[in-house]
Amino acid sequence: MIVRALATVPPAPPVVKRSRGRPRKTLDERDEGNRRQELLRAAARLFRRKGFDATSTRDIAAAVGMHSGSPFYHFKSKAALLYAVMDEGMRAALARQASALQPHDDPRQALHRLIRSHFDTLHGPGRDFIPVMLYESRSLSARQRAGIAKLQRDYEAVWMPVLRSLVASGRLRVDAHLARLLIFGALNWSVQWFDAKKRASLDELTDAAMALFVHEESA
Amino acid sequence: MIVRALATVPPAPPVVKRSRGRPRKTLDERDEGNRRQELLRAAARLFRRKGFDATSTRDIAAAVGMHSGSPFYHFKSKAALLYAVMDEGMRAALARQASALQPHDDPRQALHRLIRSHFDTLHGPGRDFIPVMLYESRSLSARQRAGIAKLQRDYEAVWMPVLRSLVASGRLRVDAHLARLLIFGALNWSVQWFDAKKRASLDELTDAAMALFVHEESA
DNA sequence: CCTACCGATCGGTAGG
DNA sequence: CCTACCGATCGGTAGG
Numbered sequence: 001m002i003v004r005a006l007a008t009v010p011p012a013p014p015v016v017k018r019s020r021g022r023p024r025k026t027l028d029e030r031d032e033g034n035r036r037q038e039l040l041r042a043a044a045r046l047f048r049r050k051g052f053d054a055t056s057t058r059d060i061a062a063a064v065g066m067h068s069g070s071p072f073y074h075f076k077s078k079a080a081l082l083y084a085v086m087d088e089g090m091r092a093a094l095a096r097q098a099s100a101l102q103p104h105d106d107p108r109q110a111l112h113r114l115i116r117s118h119f120d121t122l123h124g125p126g127r128d129f130i131p132v133m134l135y136e137s138r139s140l141s142a143r144q145r146a147g148i149a150k151l152q153r154d155y156e157a158v159w160m161p162v163l164r165s166l167v168a169s170g171r172l173r174v175d176a177h178l179a180r181l182l183i184f185g186a187l188n189w190s191v192q193w194f195d196a197k198k199r200a201s202l203d204e205l206t207d208a209a210m211a212l213f214v215h216e217e218s219a
Numbered sequence: 220m221i222v223r224a225l226a227t228v229p230p231a232p233p234v235v236k237r238s239r240g241r242p243r244k245t246l247d248e249r250d251e252g253n254r255r256q257e258l259l260r261a262a263a264r265l266f267r268r269k270g271f272d273a274t275s276t277r278d279i280a281a282a283v284g285m286h287s288g289s290p291f292y293h294f295k296s297k298a299a300l301l302y303a304v305m306d307e308g309m310r311a312a313l314a315r316q317a318s319a320l321q322p323h324d325d326p327r328q329a330l331h332r333l334i335r336s337h338f339d340t341l342h343g344p345g346r347d348f349i350p351v352m353l354y355e356s357r358s359l360s361a362r363q364r365a366g367i368a369k370l371q372r373d374y375e376a377v378w379m380p381v382l383r384s385l386v387a388s389g390r391l392r393v394d395a396h397l398a399r400l401l402i403f404g405a406l407n408w409s410v411q412w413f414d415a416k417k418r419a420s421l422d423e424l425t426d427a428a429m430a431l432f433v434h435e436e437s438a
Numbered sequence: 439c440c441t442a443c444c445g446a447t448c449g450g451t452a453g454g
Numbered sequence: 455c456c457t458a459c460c461g462a463t464c465g466g467t468a469g470g
Contacts, residue, residue: 035455050357051270051272051357051358053270053272053273054272054357054358056447056448056449057448057449057450058447058448058449066455066456067455067456067457068448068449068456069449069450069451069455069456069457069458069459070455070456072449072450072451073455073456074455076450077449077450078448078449078450135354138269138270138273139270139273172431173430173431174427174430174431175427178419178424178427179427179431181408181409181412182405182408182409182427182428182431183405183431184408185404185405185406185407185408185409185411186401186402186404186405186408187404188404188408189400189401189403189404189405189407189408190400190401190404192404193400200397205397208393208394208397208398208401209401211392211393212391212392212393212398212401212402212432213431213432215434215435216434254439275463275464275465276464276465276466277463277464277465285439285440286439286440286441287440287464287465288439288440288441288442288443288465288466288467289439289440291465291466291467292439292440293439295466296465296466297464297465297466439470440469440470441468441469441470442467442468442469443466443467443468444465444466444467444468445464445465445466446463446464446465447462447463447464447465448461448462448463448464449460449461449462449463450459450460450461451458451459451460452457452458452459452460453456453457453458454455454456454457
């Protein structure tokens with residue numbers, strides 16, 4: 001088990017309890033993956049809570065019981081860590097989205113599933129990754145931003161036929177492109193106010209969003 | 220006219236073109252107000268573009284042709300500058316909102332005016348102040364955050380009777396509290412994608428939002 | 439509002 | 455992954 005150094009007591013060096021002499025060879029590969037994942041999760045949590053610029057690589061190292069220079073053994077720069085958080089977050093979101101859609105859904109059911117899956121991505125396990133992407137993209141390089149933008153386009157593309165078909169049947173009363181922007185805003189903004197106290201569950205939230213956006217069929 | 224130092228060439232000290240010997244006495248009061256306002260506007264623009272933590276007080280000083288220590292003559296700390304930006308932004312938003320509402324509006328018209336006023340606040344003149352508030356509140360102290368939260372509650376309170384009345388007539392199909400959160404999200408998120416190229420005008424945007432959220436009267 | 443400056447912190451690296 | 459360290463930058467201040 002790893003003892004976390006208290007980030008609020010800067011003078012104290014991190015206490016490292018991992019034994020130095022244990023056998024390394026056979027577990028090397030898996031260990032490296034684990035340490036990398038620990039760094040990613042700690043970085044995501046700190047980037048979300050304090051922001052990218054206000055989080056030091058020392059904070060991240062301390063959160064996983066490493067010394068200050070060690071994160072650079074796993075990531076070549078702080079920006080690379082940020083990119084990895086966003087990349088991993090988007091790939092998980094894409095996978096979740098793909099498995100949410102069912103073959104015989106009508107457009108209304110499809111939108112319901114997309115919204116529910118989106119809320120899962122924002123508020124379910126691993127919930128820090130996508131908020132970091134939503135709020136810290138400014139700190140990416142142009143090249144990195146382009147990489148993330150590609151994944152975002154893939155994610156958004158899945159929504160468009162669903163939205164267009166709801167527009168065609170009069171259930172959405174706005175151009176599909178604008179509808180997507182406004183709906184994503186409504187959903188994404190929930191990271192500002194939704195909390196685990198959960199006055200509303202994610203299911204209830206999904207129903208509420210559907211009721212707000214989707215009109216009854218007819219003129 | 221003020222010559223802006225290039226923020227990307229750190230070694231060069233800011234070039235100050237203001238004449239040193241001009242009469243000061245009679246204009247002192249107005250000048251101080253002007254300099255303070257210049258600092259606020261420059262800070263808002265930089266805080267929005269680069270984020271609070273990534274903006275140095277030197278950046279802000281250079282943007283208005285001051286030397287590095289001088290902003291502290293006008294504001295006692297960088298955080299005080301941030302607070303002033305948000306406070307000024309919210310007071311302007313409240314004033315704009317108050318003047319937008321007309322006495323004999325029906326609920327639908329009232330919501331239209333509130334949304335249009337909100338888009339003005341987000342994208343009209345002085346457009347940096349509120350986005351800074353929306354995205355940098357994390358950097359406020361608890362006391363400062365409480366001060367801004369009070370203004371936000373006042374701002375939100377104006378929407379509630381309008382939303383409740385639309386719920387009562389079946390034109391909004393969600394609890395008024397949740398409707399406000401989702402609608403604010405849709406509107407606020409536009410700071411991420413709306414640009415001056417204006418494929419859609421603010422009027423068109425307002426109509427689109429109304430069409431998305433507000434249903435026809437009836438069961 | 440400028441000058442000159444301080445202590446603290448930061449991202450990153452060499453070498454093991 | 456640790457040790458020891460560097461150069462750069464930052465918020466802020468004294469004194470004028």
